[in-house]
Amino acid sequence: MSCWQNNFSRIYVEKSVRQHRLTENILARFPKAARIEIDNYKEVFARAGQNFPRQKNRLQLILAEEKGNLLYTGSENAQDFGYPNFYYNTLILNCLYNCDYCYLQGMYPSANMVVFVNLEDFFGAVQKAIVERPDPASPLYLPVSYDTDLLAFESIVPFCRQWIEFSRKETDLLIEIRTKSANFSVLKGLEPHSRAILAWTLSPEFVAGKYENGTPRTNQRIAAAKKALDKGWPVRLCFDPILRFPGWEGAYRQFFAEVFTALPADKIRDASVGVFRMNADYFKRIKKMRNDTDILHQPYEREGKIVSYAEKDRLELTGNICDMLKNYLPKEKIEIWT
Numbered sequence: 252m253s254c255w256q257n258n259f260s261r262i263y264v265e266k267s268v269r270q271h272r273l274t275e276n277i278l279a280r281f282p283k284a285a286r287i288e289i290d291n292y293k294e295v296f297a298r299a300g301q302n303f304p305r306q307k308n309r310l311q312l313i314l315a316e317e318k319g320n321l322l323y324t325g326s327e328n329a330q331d332f333g334y335p336n337f338y339y340n341t342l343i344l345n346c347l348y349n350c351d352y353c354y355l356q357g358m359y360p361s362a363n364m365v366v367f368v369n370l371e372d373f374f375g376a377v378q379k380a381i382v383e384r385p386d387p388a389s390p391l392y393l394p395v396s397y398d399t400d401l402l403a404f405e406s407i408v409p410f411c412r413q414w415i416e417f418s419r420k421e422t423d424l425l426i427e428i429r430t431k432s433a434n435f436s437v438l439k440g441l442e443p444h445s446r447a448i449l450a451w452t453l454s455p456e457f458v459a460g461k462y463e464n465g466t467p468r469t470n471q472r473i474a475a476a477k478k479a480l481d482k483g484w485p486v487r488l489c490f491d492p493i494l495r496f497p498g499w500e501g502a503y504r505q506f507f508a509e510v511f512t513a514l515p516a517d518k519i520r521d522a523s524v525g526v527f528r529m530n531a532d533y534f535k536r537i538k539k540m541r542n543d544t545d546i547l548h549q550p551y552e553r554e555g556k557i558v559s560y561a562e563k564d565r566l567e568l569t570g571n572i573c574d575m576l577k578n579y580l581p582k583e584k585i586e587i588w589t
């Protein structure tokens with residue numbers, strides 16, 4: 252379930268950002284929360300012996316300053332959409348939603364949410380990277396919502412709004428905001444622009460209901476994407492992770508028919524497709540913790556550092572899904588993770 256409706260009962264604040272404007276704004280939203288000053292967020296976040304699934308039911312918030320990596324080069328598990336200057340950043344650690352297949356469960360020692368409030372430093376790092384980007388003929392491509400869901404958190408911290416405005420001014424920057432949120436109205440008043448892509452992750456209702464805990468229903472996400480399209484935003488659809496389950500072929504066929512009945516295919520900027528995959532170490536950790544979901548207990552195979560379906564199944568899934576999608580979108584608009 253999504254946890255912030257319960258409010259955060261405790262907010263940990265690093266002393267160095269106690270006076271930061273964003274810290275003040277966030278604290279003002281939760282007047283009843285106990286405030287605990289800390290020196291470094293890792294004292295709380297990286298404590299040994301935490302129980303990720305249990306913490307997910309009662310999230311706490313940590314406000315911190317990112318002193319380390321403000322920008323990462325794109326990961327091999329993610330899609331670069333053909334952009335050579337591919338980076339990402341982590342403005343928030345963890346997510347309000349609780350998808351059974353989420354790799355964050357294996358990546359972080361805690362489910363609590365860390366918000367890095369020193370946005371100005373993240374902007375500075377991106378400006379520097381734009382100047383230094385390896386291929387100056389292409390923009391710097393920056394998904395800002397990879398290890399979290401920024402739009403779901405927007406009513407608490409308006410990061411999407413600020414990144415959209417930042418990218419409006421930085422003409423060599425292309426950002427992607429990926430989400431399962433249906434809360435498009437939180438961006439009210441913002442004019443769309445071509446270098447801020449709003450990307451909705453969509454799954455068949457069966458998958459969303461069974462494995463994507465706390466997220467809005469598929470039809471609500473589609474409705475949000477429709478509103479964004481109507482306003483003129485560049486909209487990306489992410490069909491990721493594609494899952495294999497009994498009757499998957501028929502379920503996905505019907506799902507795409509529903510999606511493209513609701514959304515005008517010719518207005519969609521592009522789409523991404525990726526089958527279930529996960530870093531093998533994270534997968535091992537999560538599997539041990541989660542006996543309550545069948546999605547982690549399928550006959551996956553390990554190839555190098557990645558766990559996914561066996562190659563034959565992977566190719567069958569990807570091939571069929573892409574054939575279905577090509578009924579609606581030209582193949583140049585479909586980015587496939589293989």
Ligand code: SF4
Nearest residue numbers: 346348349350353399
């Ligand atoms: S929405 Fe994404 S980041 Fe959030 S729990 Fe689900 S998979 Fe993880």
